[in-house]
Amino acid sequence: MVERRKPIPVQEAVDKVMALSYEGSTELISLSESDGRHLSEDVKADHDVPPFDRSPYDGFAIRSVDTYNAGQDSPIELEVIEEIGAGTVATKIPEANQAIRIMTGAPIPEGTDAVIMLELVQELQVEAQHFIKIKRRVKKGDNLSLQGEDTRKGTILVEKGSIITPGVKALLATFGYAKVPVAVKPDVGIFATGTELLDPEEALEPGKIRNSNSPMIEGQVKAAGANPLYFGKLDDDFETCFTSVQQALEKVDLLITTGGVSVGDYDYLPAIYEKLGATVLFNKVGMRPGSVTTVAEWNGKLLFGLSGNPSACFVGFELFARPILKRALFSQYPYRMKSMGTLLTDFPKPNPFTRFVRCRTEEREGRIYVKPTGLDKSGSVTSLAEANAFAVLPGGTRGYKSGDLVDLIHLRDGGSDYL
Amino acid sequence: MVERRKPIPVQEAVDKVMALSYEGSTELISLSESDGRHLSEDVKADHDVPPFDRSPYDGFAIRSVDTYNAGQDSPIELEVIEEIGAGTVATKIPEANQAIRIMTGAPIPEGTDAVIMLELVQELQVEAQHFIKIKRRVKKGDNLSLQGEDTRKGTILVEKGSIITPGVKALLATFGYAKVPVAVKPDVGIFATGTELLDPEEALEPGKIRNSNSPMIEGQVKAAGANPLYFGKLDDDFETCFTSVQQALEKVDLLITTGGVSVGDYDYLPAIYEKLGATVLFNKVGMRPGSVTTVAEWNGKLLFGLSGNPSACFVGFELFARPILKRALFSQYPYRMKSMGTLLTDFPKPNPFTRFVRCRTEEREGRIYVKPTGLDKSGSVTSLAEANAFAVLPGGTRGYKSGDLVDLIHLRDGGSDYL
Known part of the structure; x- marks a missing residue:
């Protein structure tokens, strides 16, 4: 009467999803709109950076040989024969005891081999002539930014799939990417x-709760770099429900439903997958929360049946839906960042399944600590608002205690909101 | 002839900016557009969560007393008198040896005090009657999600100034925020x-480089939660330049210029601040890179004169402009997250100024390690693309070595791209 489902291990479930062949595509957009998008090609240097030897300071371009005898008690004087700003090229070539006034970023003039900073000289005006007095020896190559010292032409600067952060954007601008190739969202x-669900603007009624999963998943989809399309609540009637799912599949790459995946009498999703002829990859995972997560594939489209419990729904999206979206965005690192942290709380009760405990991390003296954010019940919504990581507690016959080093899955990719 | 500027310590410079009175304002937007915005009010629970005692599982609501004598060898039978889904309320009250079929999320029927999971019973149909067989004793309160166990009515759930993450969005939906009060960007x-600057679509010319700072700052402004308006390049002519700045100040809360703040002959910004009658808070900071950062205030508007060197420009924005923007967004935590990490590289050369070294963090076995991303020259753009933190190396007479524990400023706020 009741379908008995066999749970599969979390890693196996993730691998099954990632074995699907869903791929992304590419489009060209303007640089100014590109923040947060994923590159669909490697970014390569089309020229050296700096593109020419240049001055990193405001000062004077000199011939170092002229300062050979300069010292605190034996200043030397150089005649300033020209003045160049950034973006201009010197027209004269200094001879012995001549210098050129140079601004930050300007190319080093021919005939000179060092720069002395403005602050380190004394300027003198003798009628129409301009001189500088130098009281120290300057070495060949001092204060030059050399061509290519930052980046050599041809270097791969940023890998395909990387997120366009402000630093990446600076590189794109430097290398002339007025249009940027990015992954299509x-x-x-x-x-x-769920018949119990009310929209946020509806007043509460006995037995009913507001639908918090759809806005949450919408946010998770956006944070993953994809484009959410909310189709509303599925009807109670099976046929209407089936038609809605079928029509939605024409418009999307991936379809997420929340709720309706249990073994209860009102849970239509399993029957919908069957009627579609979809291949169910799994319908039970050995984890808490989120054990009833179902993933199916139909005609190149992916169907994610997430639990109706907010925390289970959240975890199901992060573990199973996000990585394949990230891969379609060409990310080389489709998984959330993993590391380890020291527990600040006991978890005395053993659990046969792997637990993903919503936690907040703290960093102290170069170490990472972690504590749960409130109740660890799968229905809890408040704990999600504060969590920045899951502590992963493998199932077994023993609990965990404060001080144990455990695996963490951070709710970020690479350690930065710029990455 | 050359203005000698007195550098002030970094912390003093930050404090001077944060002492300015620039404040944010508030607007109401729809929940679905609210991702990533900052709340301008505390979010409070307007009802208990769960709002009623409910079932966390599909199963049967029972009277625990009826199972008192149940066991593996002494199963008991209960008659199922009604069936309720989530969102519906039972119409009958079970008497001795009666149960109600209940779905996940449905309210616990009057007269029952526990739920037994679907998987743990055997169902029997005897003509029109429906029975369940139970082989274990069920305790009062088993499998109930109690009213208010997640959140009590009146609790402050999320503080004013918090970023709306998917978890926060779930809370907003739960508490009926169809419209959300957020900080205006x-x-x-x-x-x-800089006369040397070319736009990304222009071909390179001798002595010229492409403008990478404006797109980068645009990205940093967006990442901070504000709205960038790029006004183009300032003209070489002082008067035109002055007029452009004056007109721009009418349209913005904060004006950022990149370049032109040194003591060079083409650096107009100091003269513009003077002609405006702006109060210059500081024009030199004891730090590398970014020492020439200038901040001024005029008529409630803030002027940030950042260095033209990409890395100095980046650091100047992060340290001085971002926190006051975050405060105007009501953030309780306007500064980047600080922690500590262990150096993986030597920095043998001492430096009189505090260095902000662009780094990437690594987490291993619960500890944070950090290494520089390429050259630490202030003109380097490639190092910015990979950095997720600054290592803060205070100035002094000694260098630093691999294994030293140093302060870090992470390029994220709270440890999550959801926060």
Whole structure:
């Protein structure tokens, strides 16, 4: 009467999803709109940086040989024969005891081999002539930014799939990417199921709760770099429900439903997958929360049946939907960042399944500590608002205690909101 | 002839900026557009969560007393008198040896005090009657999600100034925020200065480089939660330049210029501040890179004169402009996250000024390690693309070595791209 489902291990479930062949595509957009998008090609240097030897300071371009005898008690004087700003090229070539006034970023004039900073000279005006007095020896090559010292032409600067952060944007501008090749944002459809669900603007009624999963998943989809399309609540009637799912699949790359995946009498999703002829990859995972997560594939489209419990829904998206979206965005690192942290709380109760405990990390003296954000019940929504990581507690016969070093899955990719 | 500027310590410079009275304002937007915005009010629970005692599982609501004698060898039978889904309320009250079929999320029926999971019973159909067989004793309160166990009505759930993450969005939906009060995005004007600058679409010329600072600052402004307005390059002519700045100040809350703040002959910004009658808070900071950063205030508008060197420009924005923008967005934590990490590289050369070294962090076995991303020259753009933190190396007479624990400023706020 009741379907008995066999749970599969979390890693196996992730691997099954990632074995699907769903791929992304590419488009060209303007540099100014590119923040936060994923590059769909490697960025290569089309020229050396700096593109020429240049001055990193305001000062004077000199011939170092002229300062050979300069010292505190034996200043030397050089005649300033020209003045160049950034963006201009010197027209004269200094001879013995001549110098050129040079601004930050300007190319080093021919015939000179060092720069002395403005602050280190004394300027003199003798009628129409301009001189500088120098009281120290300057070495050949002093204060030069050399051509190519930052980047050599041809270097791969940023890998395909990287997120366009402010630093990456600076590189794109430097190398003339007025248009940037980026991954097209996957379209992700969202349906809520559950007759108990009210919209945020509706007043509460006995037995009913507001639908928090759809706005949350919408946010998770955006944070992953994809484009959410909310289709509303699925109807109670099976046929209407089936038609809605079928129509939605025409418009999206990936379809997420929340709720309706349990073994209860009102849980239509399994029947919908069957009627579609979709291949179900798994319908139960050995984890808490989120054990009833179902993933299916139909005609190159992916169907994610996430639990109706907010925390289970959140975890299900992060573990199973996000990585394949990231891969379609060409990311080389589609998984959330993993590391380890020291527990600040006991978890005395053993659990047969792997737990993903919503936590907040703290960093002290170069170490990472972690504590749970409130109740660890799968229905809890408040704990999600504060969590920045999951502590991963493998299932077994023993609990965990404060001081244990455990695996963490951070709710970020690379350690920066710029990455 | 040359203005001698007195550098002030970094912390003093930050404090001077934060002492300015620039404040943010508030607006109401729809929940679905609210991702990544800053709350302008505390979010409070307007009802208990769960709002009623409910079932966390699909199963049967029972009277625990009926199972008192149940065991592996002494199963008991209960008659199922009604079936309720989530969102519906039972119409019957079970008497001795009666149960109600209940779905996940449905309210616990009057007269029952526990739930037994679907998987743990055997269902029997005897003509029109429906029975369940139970082989274990169920305790009062088993499998109930109690009213208010997640959140009590009146609790402050999320503080004013917090970023709306997917988890926060779930809370907003739960508590009926169809419209959300958020901070208005500050308008931040951006000017580039420098005759050597080309736009990304222009071909390279001798002595010229492409303007990478403006697109980068645009990205940093967006990442901070504000609205960038790029006004182009400032003209070489002082009067035109002055008029452009004056007109821009009418349209923005904060004006950023890159370049033109040194003591060179083409650096107009100091003269513009003077002609405006702006109060210069500081024009030199004891730090590398970014020592020539200038901040001024005029008529409630803030002027940030950042260095033209990309890395110095980047650091100047992060240290001085971002925190006051975050405060105008009501953030309780306007500064970047600080922690400590262990150096993986030597920095043998002492430096009289505090260095902000662009670094990438690594986490291993619960500890944070840090290494520089390429050259630490202030003109380097490639190092910015990979950095996720600054290592802060205070100035002094000694260098630093691999293994030293140093302060870090992470390029993120709270440890999550959801925060």
